[in-house]
Amino acid sequence: MSIEEILNKLGLEFQKMRDRRYVVYVDKGVLKEKIKELSDIVNNELYLSNITAIDRPEDNIFELCYNIWIYGKGLVSMRTKIDRSNPVFESIQDMFPGAFAHELEVHDLFGIKFEGVDNLWEPAFKPEDMKGVYPLRKDWKVKK
Amino acid sequence: MVVLEVPFGPQHPALHEPIMFRLYVEGEQVVKVMPNIGYNHRGIEKLCEQNLFVKNLYICSRVCGICNIIHSTAYTLVVEQIQKNDPPPRAKYLRVVANELERIHSHMIILAIMAEVLGFDSLFMLMMRDREQVMRMKEMLTGNRVLGDYLIFGGVKRDVDEEKKNRILKTLDFIEERMKYYKKVFTEDPTIRKRLVDVGPITKTEAMKHCLVGPTARGSGVKTDVRKEDPYDAYDEVPFNLITYDECDSWARMMVRIDEVFESINMVRYCLTHLPDGPYGPKVLKRALPKGEGISRVEAPRGELIYHMISEGKRIPYRVKIRTPSMTNIINGLVAFKNAVLADVPAIITSFDPCIACMERVEVIDIRNSKVWYPTLRQLAGGKR
Numbered sequence: 001m002s003i004e005e006i007l008n009k010l011g012l013e014f015q016k017m018r019d020r021r022y023v024v025y026v027d028k029g030v031l032k033e034k035i036k037e038l039s040d041i042v043n044n045e046l047y048l049s050n051i052t053a054i055d056r057p058e059d060n061i062f063e064l065c066y067n068i069w070i071y072g073k074g075l076v077s078m079r080t081k082i083d084r085s086n087p088v089f090e091s092i093q094d095m096f097p098g099a100f101a102h103e104l105e106v107h108d109l110f111g112i113k114f115e116g117v118d119n120l121w122e123p124a125f126k127p128e129d130m131k132g133v134y135p136l137r138k139d140w141k142v143k144k
Numbered sequence: 145m146v147v148l149e150v151p152f153g154p155q156h157p158a159l160h161e162p163i164m165f166r167l168y169v170e171g172e173q174v175v176k177v178m179p180n181i182g183y184n185h186r187g188i189e190k191l192c193e194q195n196l197f198v199k200n201l202y203i204c205s206r207v208c209g210i211c212n213i214i215h216s217t218a219y220t221l222v223v224e225q226i227q228k229n230d231p232p233p234r235a236k237y238l239r240v241v242a243n244e245l246e247r248i249h250s251h252m253i254i255l256a257i258m259a260e261v262l263g264f265d266s267l268f269m270l271m272m273r274d275r276e277q278v279m280r281m282k283e284m285l286t287g288n289r290v291l292g293d294y295l296i297f298g299g300v301k302r303d304v305d306e307e308k309k310n311r312i313l314k315t316l317d318f319i320e321e322r323m324k325y326y327k328k329v330f331t332e333d334p335t336i337r338k339r340l341v342d343v344g345p346i347t348k349t350e351a352m353k354h355c356l357v358g359p360t361a362r363g364s365g366v367k368t369d370v371r372k373e374d375p376y377d378a379y380d381e382v383p384f385n386l387i388t389y390d391e392c393d394s395w396a397r398m399m400v401r402i403d404e405v406f407e408s409i410n411m412v413r414y415c416l417t418h419l420p421d422g423p424y425g426p427k428v429l430k431r432a433l434p435k436g437e438g439i440s441r442v443e444a445p446r447g448e449l450i451y452h453m454i455s456e457g458k459r460i461p462y463r464v465k466i467r468t469p470s471m472t473n474i475i476n477g478l479v480a481f482k483n484a485v486l487a488d489v490p491a492i493i494t495s496f497d498p499c500i501a502c503m504e505r506v507e508v509i510d511i512r513n514s515k516v517w518y519p520t521l522r523q524l525a526g527g528k529r
Contacts, residue, residue, distance in 0.1 A: 017437065017438075017439070018225065020374055021439055044349075044352065046352075047352050047353075047355050047368075048355050049355070049441075049448065049450060049467070050450055050452075050465070050467040052452060052465040052467070054454060054462075054463050055463075065452070067439065067450065067452070069441075069448075071367070071368060071373065072373055074374075075374075075439065075441070077439065096353060096354075096355060097353055097354050097476070097479075098353060098354040098355030098356070098472060098476040099355070100475065100476060101355075101471055101472050101475035101476050102355075102467075102471075102472075104475070105471075109189075123182065124181055124182055125181060125182045125185040126182060126185065127182070135187060135190055136189060136190060142190065142194065
């Protein structure tokens with residue numbers, strides 16, 4: 001089954017970025033469910049390639065981007081928008097234990113909280129005195 | 145029994161880079177591991193959001209010293225996706241040559257380090273001596289032993305002539321002979337086998353659930369390789385085999401690397417003998433970065449490397465996300481320490497081919513007044529503070 005057919009089966013609208021790259025915007029309430037359904041359709045033949053956030057201060061949102069590689073088929077970039085003033089989202093570590101490294105990075109550098117897990121700490125990548133400062137947010141400027 | 149916390153790193157004879165693991169041990173057995181990271185984070189993603197996209201090429205190739213060409217390949221590919229810029233066929237082949245030479249020396253260095261960790265210092269020195277020949281080949285091709293800076297948007301910077309081609313082919317024969325010997329050592333030596341076989345097992349399901357990539361995943365039987373699944377440059381034209389081992393232990397991960405060196409040698413030979421004619425670089429360097437987005441995936445020596453770039457149509461990118469293979473392999477690969485013996489910990493970590501500089505990506509800390517600041521490339525180049 002091709003990725004187009006899989007995404008149509010899931011009832012998702014997608015944009016094709018180029019060969020083997022698909023972008024899907026989903027509601028934040030259903031993202032986890034859709035990843036689960038996607039995983040079931042392909043018999044778990046996929047892995048979470050990375051999780052990243054894109055800061056959009058003008059719209060007051062964070063775009064969370066889950067890049068999932070389906071073995072031998074292509075990359076599905078599942079995206080959702082969360083409120084920037086209260087950045088909380090559910091963790092997917094119960095589904096992919098490997099999400100830990102990616103959630104830790106997003107939690108540490110963007111300050112997005114992941115609910116349902118207690119293994120994320122701060123500062124992980126940052127120096128110790130940068131607790132509560134989120135350097136990858138657009139409003140954090142480099143001092144010159 | 146009492147559980148003791150043993151710190152491993154950030155400065156440790158078996159670790160060549162700064163990372164710390166808190167090992168919780170019960171007697172000799174490891175019951176839990178927690179990573180302590182951040183010693184080497186240089187904020188390259190933020191630096192990329194402040195510099196022109198052309199300059200970022202040079203910043204990105206400095207994410208990692210060993211695999212610098214693969215980082216510039218990934219960055220170049222993502223910019224080329226946004227610019228809709230396709231390099232000429234000759235350039236694509238030359239990029240494969242550069243990347244495969246890098247893979248050979250990267251795999252050789254980790255095999256050598258593994259030999260050192262296991263106590264075989266003479267094997268370490270012999271392998272490092274032979275690796276120097278690969279570095280010379282890289283110097284012949286790119287102009288530099290370590291930092292190549294070989295790629296440019298729409299091609300490569302230097303061409304190869306017949307003389308260089310013949311010398312590279314001749315050196316490859318030498319490397320192949322030596323690698324056959326090292327394969328024999330790693331397969332037959334009883335001490336190496338005792339230290340590696342059945343040490344740090346990761347099952348196939350665990351490897352997939354924990355998002356492991358590259359030789360670490362292939363050592364657990366996962367058939368994944370970006371060059372095969374998602375070919376870039378000339379990888380769809382160059383024949384090679386996907387190497388997997390089903391033993392799922394540290395030995396399998398090292399054997400995947402040895403066999404990949406042979407595949408890489410054949411790929412370099414194929415590329416040099418089938419090198420298409422024509423230009424090798426762009427006629428005019430495109431200096432505009434249109435609005436758009438790109439995700440590039442490449443197979444670094446340690447596994448899948450992703451660059452995700454968003455451009456708003458300015459010459460400075462809006463967001464550059466770099467996900468390096470060591471990031472997932474080291475932090476998520478801790479599952480391999482389950483029930484390991486304390487003495488096996490260095491061997492297991494080395495079998496992941498850790499690259500902490502890659503993982504944590506410049507901030508400058510002025511030790512005179514403890515001031516932390518992030519310089520631009522121009523400041524770094526000018527050497528001014």
